[in-house]
Amino acid sequence: MTTSGRVALRTQALTKVFRGFRAVDAVDLEVREGGVHALVGPNGAGKTTLFNLLTGFVSPTSGTITVFGEDVTGKRPEQVARRGVARSFQITSLFENLTSREQVELALQGRTGQGFRFWRTEKLLGRHRARVDELLAEVGLMPLADKPAGLLAYGQKRALELALVLALDPRVMLLDEPTAGMGIEDVDRTIELVRRIAAGRTVVFVDHNMHVVGSLADRVTVLQQGKVLVEGPYAEVRGDERVITAYLGEADHA
C-alpha cells in the first residue's frame, strides 16, 4: 500500500446528534490517498452513522468534511459522489433478474450520464463492453457474467457489489462490512479481492472481523460511543489496552 502525502478524506470535529444523542461525537479522521483505513468499534459505536455522514446520506450537526481538500460538508449524496466518493451497501440492492454484465453496464451508463435506459439495453450493452469485462474480471465474475444476479451465491453477489462500486471509478471507496455474513472461505476470498482492488485506490471500510481488518488495513480508527478511542496502525491498535477493554463483553463477530 503506497500512500501519497495527500489527504483524501478529512473530518474535523464531525458530530451528529440524533434527538440529543451524540451518535458521532467530534470525530477527527484523516485518510491518506492510497491508504486502506478501517473503522471498527463495538455495536452502536457510530460507524454506520460516520459512513452516512461521509457520503452525504446524513448531514452533520456540526464539524466539517473535506474530500481532497474540497469542503463537502452538508452536500447531498449525488454531489459527494460526483467528487469521487463511492460506497458499497451491506444490504444488497441488486436487481435479481439482471445479469452481472447488465448491472455493471447500467452502473457505467449511470456514471457517464446516459441514464438508466432499460429499454435500450441491447444497443447500449455493446458500448462499454471492454470496461464491463475488465470490471467483472477484476472481481472474478467473468465466468458468471451472464447469470441473473438472483442466482449468484452470496459471496458472488457481494463481489458484484464491489464491481458496481468500481464502475464509478471512485477516488475514495467506502466499503460497508465487505465480509459480513460470510463463511471463512468467502471471507478469505474477499480479503484477496479487496486487497487487489485497493491497490492504487483509497479505501475506507467497516468490518467487525479483526482478521479482515488486520489483513487489509494500514490504519485503523476505533470508535466508541461516537468518539475516536484510538487511531493508528493495526499492530499498535490491536494491543491497546483501551481497545481491548472496549471489546470485552462484546460478542465475537469473527
Ligand SMILES: Nc1ncnc2c1ncn2[C@@H]1O[C@H](COP(=O)(O)OP(=O)(O)OP(=O)(O)O)[C@@H](O)[C@H]1O
Ligand atoms: N436515525 C437515527 N435516529 C436515532 N438514533 C440513531 C439513528 N441512527 C443511529 N442512531 C443511534 O446512533 C448510535 C450509533 O449507531 P450506528 O449504527 O452508527 O453504530 P454502528 O457502530 O454502525 O453499530 P453496528 O456495528 O451495530 O452497525 C446507535 O446508538 C444508534 O441507535
